[in-house]
Amino acid sequence: MPSTDPKLMSGNANRPLAQGIARRMSMHRGMRVGLVDARVERFNDGEIFVEVFENVRGEDMFIIQPTSNPANDNLMELLIMADALQRSSAGRITAVIPYFGYARQDRRTKSRSPISAKLVANLIANSGVERVLTMDLHAAQIQGFFDIPVDNLYASPIFELDVRHHFQGSMDDVMVVSPDVGGVTRARELAKRINAPLSIVDKRREKAGEVSEMTVIGDVSGKKCIIVDDICDTAGTLCKAADVLIDAGATEVHAYITHGVLSGPAVGRITNSRLKSLVVTDSIDQPQPVLDCPNIRVVPTAPMLTQAILNIWNGTSVSSLFDTDTLEPLYEPFYPSLALGQTA
Template structure:
């Protein structure tokens, strides 16, 4: 078998800018150019997906970069078809880099006669020949158990902590308070609060049906605080904007939000632009649309440094969990936080 000299990266069409940024970061780390494997992903007239890999990948350690964001079904099928193409081309190992794992919100049966689609998607990924998954901020930690292959789940909180410590310096940090927008997200919020040494409060919401919020209660004293709402997904931004309003009503001086995956569908951007929120910070796990990129109070932090390091660690057989530590991650983000 030939010696594997470098990891090889290939991307679908769902987030090409992120894939390109990851290869640039890896090239810096390795001191030699690492590019994306030359391939084509195209649609037939009936929207069937076709993949052709132009380079020899026999015996190679392959990494497919493909978030399964909107359109979720197309991007998921691209991932599975690319994996099949690589497996049939005798790749030694196939790792799927899925920064945003679609269908993660269907992780349990919420009522009778409903599916657990996360498990179905996990089965499809395993059957396609993928041998390892690298993702970020899964909606529910138990999804890792749906796979019969190793799953590395990275966290955005170390990146967010670096960003917060950069933007709220000195005296400002004394008034910062981390907010969980619901009881289910307390563990995530507590993790960030611990990193920046800030207190924690909760906005308890009661839903009548999906997408609608009946009432909200603030658990904790937010008066005179700079509130930072932390969550994994922001879809239509209804909950987020309502939570920001409730916090301001309870005496918060300003509200910022740090959300890992900016799905931002439908009226989300308009809601955020017109909301009382001072800023919304998201990652580039999902490629930002033009309205998102243009919105004056939405800021995007890069995940490429973290994913590049994680890919190199998987390829080298070294620890991925070391990236949860600020000391390990800080050098990768040197000079990236400014303004």
């Protein structure tokens, strides 16, 4: 007979996050919850092989697998795991994709170019996945690329808790900054939550990947600036924005980025930059050089993702997790000074 509990399965993309979710779920359920016993391996030629060692017939399955670097390998792992579960008669399969790769290719920017985000959405839906749980999609319209339900969580409530904890006593000096015009909505959301003013860094590109000019829109003199964005890849734009803000009179520059892709020279650039701190979530499993970087900090998403999984399993609202008051009890161990009734 199927169990009455959700079952978790993980690929190789972010095992620490999957194990963190399992630990949090054990606390919620009052019983040990582990990852489904399975192997996700590769043949000598690189082909991916999945074998599930437990009975999953009729079970409510949650596959935890961000499609981060190497994106193609992790995406194929997700698809093959979903196919294995579907062929094993799983009751429902939900893909928990904290970082959705290929999201930056969400429209045709030039003639004869693909919309890869739509292609990936089709692949996931056709693999047997019936629902997707993700976080901070690069573009909100990607939810419409799927022909299955999509729950898109936001990191801004977590960032609000972190900002209020680390900037206690100086919240009046904080200003939220959008690194480009396209990210204003995301930055405004955090600014509204912490009751801070908003500024914009307008950037112009001569070619892809290179910023030729930056202009600060708004007065940042004497302010502690917080740059908010969803993805940091090579960190070139981020570090240049920090320089422009400091030159414009900002006293400190911090950055809150949901998905720390941090490829190529990113870590070196951040280490040597004028950024006082870069905060990323653990949606992507970070290598040791990132964890060792003195001005990079990782905040956990396991409490929020665990509650979202339980809400989906229970058939209750996921949008309740957009509210900071809902998340405060979940994050109290990380920010004890912001416990209910003690908020600064």
